[in-house]
Amino acid sequence: MSKLTIALDIMGGDHGPPVILSAAVKAIELHPDVHFLLCGDQAVISPAIQNLTASQRSRVTVSHCDQVVEMGEAPTSALRNKKRSSMRRVIEYVQSNEADACVSAGNTGALLTLSFYLLKTLSGIDRPALISMMPTASHHNVFLLDLGANVNCTPEILFQYGVMGSVLAQEAAGIPSPRVALLNVGEEDIKGNAYVKLADQLFKDAPGINYIGYVEGDDIFTDKADVVVTDGFTGNVALKSSEGLAKLVINEVKRQSQKNFYTRLMAKIAFPLLKSIYNSVNPDQYNGASLIGLRGIVIKSHGNASKDAFYYAIVQAMKEAKMRVPDKIKTKIETVLLEQL
């Protein structure tokens, strides 16, 4: 493949095709070296791309799909009954190497199941993980995984997650030797459950990983580590509870600002300040969780992603495709496993 090809699931997401299509059009306009496979209802896609120039249009292929995986649909139903869905189609393009990566804002469980079934994990990896960036106090980003792909993690799986996270931090964020930490309820060696303690030992025995030990929940945001590893249950709760608090702050700013004439005036004067605070916690810019550990690149956008948020997810897909992240994970896991022999 001389140029990148990204497959986009136009039908997924809470806001429907229009938001995703406008993000796709933005990506088509801003990335002249990338080809896009737009998968979904042709009748919806065609009008959205009619204003593209001839050269832009030449980089777009519309792949009509007459099925949609619904947001509340059971993953098994998506697997069995939605063989012509836009979600399945984008993954099939990755499977057949016609696309270098795919992006969907649809049903997370279905995307996980379809990706796992069609793409399979890399050798040495037992289970894929969902990984995403989070903000830190020093304006570096931290990668947190697993965000919910796998709620029951053995120590070996946690270890594999650390290796994968380390590769992604290195390739997608350019960190030379990413600091990998295990999420725990205290930093002392005696803390934690049995799985975490066993995973700690696996990391300590692995020379190829820059393992820094345990961190606690609040350390996710203090730039102590570049990669924070935990099971999918805890990671999902950490992600969502911090997002919940961010939303609480944003709503409180709105509520307090609207209280009376003086607060509205204050908010107007301090708007740039409030805006930059908002931006520091705005989850949009961290949109695009990668489903890693598979033989292909799958990016999961937030279901309620805005145009810009979905665009960030497309950019994340292009970045990982350019860096050939799955190949790098494969090489790294082989090296680490060989070193342990």
Add this chain to the structure above:
Amino acid sequence: MSKLTIALDIMGGDHGPPVILSAAVKAIELHPDVHFLLCGDQAVISPAIQNLTASQRSRVTVSHCDQVVEMGEAPTSALRNKKRSSMRRVIEYVQSNEADACVSAGNTGALLTLSFYLLKTLSGIDRPALISMMPTASHHNVFLLDLGANVNCTPEILFQYGVMGSVLAQEAAGIPSPRVALLNVGEEDIKGNAYVKLADQLFKDAPGINYIGYVEGDDIFTDKADVVVTDGFTGNVALKSSEGLAKLVINEVKRQSQKNFYTRLMAKIAFPLLKSIYNSVNPDQYNGASLIGLRGIVIKSHGNASKDAFYYAIVQAMKEAKMRVPDKIKTKIETVLLEQL
């Protein structure tokens, strides 16, 4: 006992006795019907209480302790080697019924171990839990447990936590029929690990509990539930990761405000607005985690509590003592267990 007696560990906490003593003096001044047992180094306590009036002084007993449990000390060491410590002393006062409740800002692990060892759990309760209030969007509070007392929770323990949380929400927050929810990675029935699913069934079978099903991490802050139940590992991570994000926001406000002349001016003008945003997420007002499920009331203050934060923890202790929370938990758990027969 005609009036309340609260035992305070003066020596615990990151800031040392002065902060805790000033909170104690505030409590002595504001609560004329409460007796205080101040446990710690007499030489440090005496000067701090010399300005009290004779009547205030008559409600204070100084209990000299020549040992201190250190913040980093192993719980087993505190149990074996610190039999004359201020932390152990306050719990012993509760054990002997000389105090109705105790408060410490010291080493959490040691406080858990000493309390468990000296007070024992109520009949029907396998393990104590740490529970605390968190803010919500509608300005009601939500109780979250377990915050780290017990990282390995069976479905039965999760169920007992729900019963205890329900009693605390009713007695300490005055909610008539508290909505109890289980923390999970999705709201659908198929989601979650085996323990959570089994606990869900236990709750569904218990008619005395207003169980509303699963909630996700972000729902902690949306006032969907009055009590959110999870294991100590996940609860600790949820608490600390949301605190971490709150700190990130507060630091970002400070950093952005100090950027240049205009932002400093903006921050000055919008100070009341920024202050009220800060207050909405300021963890101080939620200080005072209760260690529930024991035959006595033990309140754990944040180690780095300010004077006001420690004062809130004392108020929490008085509230639970007045409502006789352990008796209420005992009655409730007996009723629920009987109903299940």
